[in-house]
Amino acid sequence: MKVIECNNLTKTYLRKNVLNQLSFTIEENKITGLIGRNGVGKTTLLKILAGFIKETSGEVKVFSEYPFNNLNVSANLIFVDDQMSFPPALQLYELLEVAKSFYPNWDMELAKRLFDYFGFDPKHYHHRLSKGKTSTFNMIVGLAARCPLTIFDEPTTGMDAAVRKDFYRALLKDYLAFPRTMILSSHHLDEIDDLLEDVLLIKDGKKHLHLPMEELKEWAIALKGRAEIVNEWTGNREILYENLIGKDTMYTVVKNDFNETLRQKASLAGLEISSVPVSDLCVYLTSESKGGIDDVFNNR
Amino acid sequence: MSLTTVNLLNNIKKLYLFKLKANIDSFSSLIGIQLLALLFSLGGVTTIGSFSSNLHIDIKYYSADLVIVFTMIWSFVTAITITTKPYRNHDFSFVTNRLTSSVANILFLFTASMLGGITAMLSGNLLKIAITLLLDEPLYLIHGGVGEIAIGAVAAILYIFGISAIGYFIGALVQVSKLFILLLPILLIGSLYFDGMLQRDPIITDFFKFFLFEASFLIFIVKALLTSVLFFLASIVILNRMEVRR
Amino acid sequence: MNNLVIYYILHYNSNALCGKEAATILNTDGTKPIYVQIAEWIETEIMNGHFESDQKVYSQYQLAEMYTINPATAAKGLNLLVDENILYKKRGLGMFVSTNAKEMIINKRKNQTLKRLVHEIVLEANRLQMSDRELIDMIKAVQIEEGER
Numbered sequence: 001m002k003v004i005e006c007n008n009l010t011k012t013y014l015r016k017n018v019l020n021q022l023s024f025t026i027e028e029n030k031i032t033g034l035i036g037r038n039g040v041g042k043t044t045l046l047k048i049l050a051g052f053i054k055e056t057s058g059e060v061k062v063f064s065e066y067p068f069n070n071l072n073v074s075a076n077l078i079f080v081d082d083q084m085s086f087p088p089a090l091q092l093y094e095l096l097e098v099a100k101s102f103y104p105n106w107d108m109e110l111a112k113r114l115f116d117y118f119g120f121d122p123k124h125y126h127h128r129l130s131k132g133k134t135s136t137f138n139m140i141v142g143l144a145a146r147c148p149l150t151i152f153d154e155p156t157t158g159m160d161a162a163v164r165k166d167f168y169r170a171l172l173k174d175y176l177a178f179p180r181t182m183i184l185s186s187h188h189l190d191e192i193d194d195l196l197e198d199v200l201l202i203k204d205g206k207k208h209l210h211l212p213m214e215e216l217k218e219w220a221i222a223l224k225g226r227a228e229i230v231n232e233w234t235g236n237r238e239i240l241y242e243n244l245i246g247k248d249t250m251y252t253v254v255k256n257d258f259n260e261t262l263r264q265k266a267s268l269a270g271l272e273i274s275s276v277p278v279s280d281l282c283v284y285l286t287s288e289s290k291g292g293i294d295d296v297f298n299n300r
Numbered sequence: 301m302s303l304t305t306v307n308l309l310n311n312i313k314k315l316y317l318f319k320l321k322a323n324i325d326s327f328s329s330l331i332g333i334q335l336l337a338l339l340f341s342l343g344g345v346t347t348i349g350s351f352s353s354n355l356h357i358d359i360k361y362y363s364a365d366l367v368i369v370f371t372m373i374w375s376f377v378t379a380i381t382i383t384t385k386p387y388r389n390h391d392f393s394f395v396t397n398r399l400t401s402s403v404a405n406i407l408f409l410f411t412a413s414m415l416g417g418i419t420a421m422l423s424g425n426l427l428k429i430a431i432t433l434l435l436d437e438p439l440y441l442i443h444g445g446v447g448e449i450a451i452g453a454v455a456a457i458l459y460i461f462g463i464s465a466i467g468y469f470i471g472a473l474v475q476v477s478k479l480f481i482l483l484l485p486i487l488l489i490g491s492l493y494f495d496g497m498l499q500r501d502p503i504i505t506d507f508f509k510f511f512l513f514e515a516s517f518l519i520f521i522v523k524a525l526l527t528s529v530l531f532f533l534a535s536i537v538i539l540n541r542m543e544v545r546r
Numbered sequence: 547m548n549n550l551v552i553y554y555i556l557h558y559n560s561n562a563l564c565g566k567e568a569a570t571i572l573n574t575d576g577t578k579p580i581y582v583q584i585a586e587w588i589e590t591e592i593m594n595g596h597f598e599s600d601q602k603v604y605s606q607y608q609l610a611e612m613y614t615i616n617p618a619t620a621a622k623g624l625n626l627l628v629d630e631n632i633l634y635k636k637r638g639l640g641m642f643v644s645t646n647a648k649e650m651i652i653n654k655r656k657n658q659t660l661k662r663l664v665h666e667i668v669l670e671a672n673r674l675q676m677s678d679r680e681l682i683d684m685i686k687a688v689q690i691e692e693g694e695r
Contacts, residue, residue, distance in 0.1 A: 029301075031616060052392060053543040063303055069540065075306040075395045083545065085389040087322030094321065101314050102394040104304045141393075148301040169614050176607050176617065180301045194580060194615040214622055217579055 001028040002064075003149055003181045004049060009058035011044050011205075018044045020205035021058070026181065031195055033213070034185040036202035037286045042185045043081070045202070046153050049183075050079040062149065075104070080142035081153035082135050086126040092137065093122035096144075103145040105178075111144035114170065118163070131158030139167055143174050150182045156191075164188065168195055190279040193217075199278075203286045213278070220281050221256040224249065225271040233266055241284040243294065253284055308400060315396055315404030319382075322390060323408060326378050330371070330416055334423055337370035341427055342434070362431055364424035368456050371416040372463045379409055379464040383471025383539070392544050402536045409464040417457030421449060451517060458524040462511075465531035472535040475542060580615055584623030589632065589651045592643055599645045603633060630654070 004026040011019040018041040026032055036042050047053045048060055051067035051074060060067060067073040086095050096115065100106045115122070118136050129137060135157050142150055152171075156164045172195055175182065186192050199216050201209040209216070220240055223230050227250040234252050241253040253276050258266065267273055276284075289295040344360035351357075381387065382405050391401040432439060473480040488504070495502040511527075514520040588603060597603055604612070609620035624641050627633040632650050633641045644650070671681045 030618075047545060051397075052545045069397045069399070071306045071308065071311060071395070071397045071400065072303070074392075074397060075311075076303050084393050085386055086393055087390050089322055089324050098318050098321070099394060101318070105301070146301070148303055172614050172616075173611060176611055178301060194613070194619065197616045197618040212618070213616065214579065214581060214619060 002026070003028050003062065005059070005061040005064075006045075007059040009045070009048070009060055010056050011041070011048065011053070012056040013044075017205050019048075019055075022202070022205065022207055023058075024200060024207050024210050026183070026198075026200075028181055029179040030197045031175065031182045031184065032198040032200055033189065033192060033196040034183055034200050034202065035189060035282050035286075036185075036208075040202050040286070041205045042202060043153055046079065046151050046183065046185065049149075050074075050077060050151060052079070075102075076147055077149040077151065078103070078142055078145045078147040079151045079153065080138050080155055082131070082138065082157040084138045084141070088125060088127045090126075091122060092120055092124050092126060095126060096141075099141050099145060103147065105146035107144050107146055110174070111140055114140045114143070118166075132160060132163065133158075135159050136163055136167070139170075143170060146174075146178055146180065148180050150180055152182070152184045152186075154185055154187065156186060156188060164191060168192060171195065189282055190277065193278045199282075201282060201285060208285060216281065217278055218256055218275065220253050220276045220284070221258055222251060222253045222274045222276050223266065223271050224251045224274070225269075226250070229269055229271060233269070233271060240281070241287075241292065243292075253281070306395065311395060311400045312403050312407070315391060315400055316407045318391075318394070319404055319408040320411065323378075323382070323412075326381075326412065327415065330374055330412070330419070333370050333374045334367050334416075334419060337367040338364065338423055338427055338430070341366050342430060360437075362427060364420065364427045367420045367423045368417075368459070371420045371456070372460050375409070375413055375416055375460045375464040376467040378412060379467030380471040380474075382408070383468060383475055383535075385475075385544075388475075388539075388542075389545050398540045398542065398544075399536065402532075402539055405468070406532050409468065410461055413457050413461035413464055416460050418453055420456050420460075421453040454521070455517075458521060458528075459511075462524050462528045462531075465528040465535075469531040469535045472538040476538060580613075581619050581623035581626060584609055584613065584615075584620055585626040588623070588627060589655075592632070592647050593651055597643045599643050599647065601643050602639070603641050603643060605640055 002025045004024075006025070007023050009019050009022040010017060022041075022045065034042050034046070044053070048055050049062055049067055051062075051070050054068050062070075062073050063076060065073055067077075090098065092115070096108070096111050099111075100108055118133075118140070120133070120137065126134070126137065135155060136159060139152070139155050142152060142155070156167060159167065168191065171182075184192055184196070193213060196213045199209065199211060199213055200207065209219075211219070223233055227244065227248050230250040230252050234254050237254040237257070239252055239254055241251075243251045245251055258273075263273055283292075341362065341364055345363045345365065346361045348359040348361070349357070350359075388401065391404075396404075428439075428441060470480070470484060473484070492502050492504070511520060511523060514523060588597075591597055591603075603624070606617045606621040606624055609615070609623070610617035613620070624633065628635055628641065630650065631644055632647045634644050635641055667681070
């Protein structure tokens, strides 16, 4: 079943296309990573899916319904980010009670256990929490709500490494016990890549890639060796990233269309071949230049 | 995971109960404001003095009307407050759409108006007690029957509710564009100014006369409720198109 | 087969440099796909006798839980072993160890893993211009060392 369908989705803010003819579908019970650079329209997309904001043009469907102002979509979806706002008059524990009243699948036992594990004081107030604690509390709400579509937009903002690790594990365990569709947008791709089944990569408001994580991991290949040999081998291939190390050593990332024979030949020619970490690859894919920040300093 | 369908009324009920808890502070501010109004009322509303050769009569008239006025201001501010971004966003952290959010707000405002109206009416008794205790002068109490108090309470509630409807409408307009913060006072003062130039009664007074000079209590109820409903409906329509959590 | 050998040598080199904490469980530096590591781990479990023939192995969900990975990735690792006939599927029941899984794994590791390790050793020895004698002595020394344990 398709949980999300977007067709030529466009959102314009102040005559700038934040989302530009974006089309994709997301299947039920998959964890999808939404990846892209800052300001590329990830949050805008997620807020359209959540029915918070309206598209400028195009088509969007969540659970086969138009999400904007849709009560059914709202009940089956939870959008978690660090901007989630709760009434300042209510204590943390009361907030859990309120959430329980709204979400039919709410698991109070899980909420309470996580609440205690992360050392929250039931009588504390949400607006007095630190950044990391706010994210942690919101995450608890997001998991315990057990919505068929769970959206985490930068859920780990301010969390320290240990809490992030706990969060990923909690998310996975609860997902295994209660499979549901999840979308995670995060800057810590290196930390969440193992959790993801699919990756949706957005660049300039458009879909750049949408494929299983395992394919993305083998999508590109890095060649390292003497510059002239590397250049000879890259040939007409599109260069995703290149970096001249020292005098004569070149590290180049190209799309992986190397079969075993080619690979063998390349290594016999003295090239070092390695796979590219997904987080690096995504940086290369979404970057405007081939040399990254070094381009700013070179060729002046 | 199976999908759940939501009943509109059920959602409104949940939002309403949530709002009662979430906006508990507004009720404490109501108490504060009414006590303040009572304090002002202790000075007496009007004083009539009469002198003759060796007789000096001072009549002071005490009334808790000021409490109702203050309560109206409170309901106006409360109504505007709950249209603001943070308050609307609270609902969207949970399950809602714009319609149920607004209806729950209106129900909350009605509850607040009931509470405000009844406490305002009863505060008259508190004033009597306070004056009895504080003043040595002879007191003449005007006793209204239970029926009169009831009518007074209903009227107070409707006024307060009506004012909150206007507040909610203004709040909704301001959410569409912050320009209304400037525009509305300009329109109000401008109309007063023009009416003054044309040497006629301000339109605003016509608006209030429509309610104040209504002889039939029943028709007054209908008028007041209809006006409130119109303002709320307009607000619902305005807010229904608004984006949230941008 | 030879192509594969060289490819893996390169991987092994970089794996050795992996200093991450997670490396004790899984290499997350992206050099070796997780599902391959999962498959290898199950192979080791079979080799160690933790799973007998016709015994059910971990499900994709159990593996996902153990390693904090997406169950789809875990499934890919299991399917790798199904493709190699080390495991077999029983519809609706799960994955089971094939009758001669152990021999298959031993054969595979001899012919592939060990071969490529040796290949790597030889290449490195050549780079260091070691003689054959020196290399063999070295191997023998290690063998003696291990034998004493």
